[in-house]
Amino acid sequence: MKSTFSLFDMDAIIRKSGADRVGEDASMKLDEFLTDCGRDIVFLAKRLSLHAGRKSITREDIMLAAAQFRS
Numbered sequence: 001m002k003s004t005f006s007l008f009d010m011d012a013i014i015r016k017s018g019a020d021r022v023g024e025d026a027s028m029k030l031d032e033f034l035t036d037c038g039r040d041i042v043f044l045a046k047r048l049s050l051h052a053g054r055k056s057i058t059r060e061d062i063m064l065a066a067a068q069f070r071s
Contacts, residue, residue, distance in 0.1 A: 003028065004035040041065045 010027035042057070044065035049057045 003031045005031045037069060044068060
């Protein structure tokens with residue numbers, strides 16, 4: 001599977017969270033996880049925009065959809 005995000009960026013996120021060393025497999029797994037979560041958030045945001053009678057997804061749609069995953 002092709003990475004959506006750069007492994008360098010995934011490594012940086014993990015290091016900023018406190019890790020001293022990061023395996024490439026950890027960076028690849030974080031990329032996979034963020035991509036999957038992002039797709040789910042966009043799917044829900046699209047449903048919210050359609051429910052509101054809009055074709056465009058707004059920032060608020062993304063924020064509302066993301067809030068569903070934080071709870």
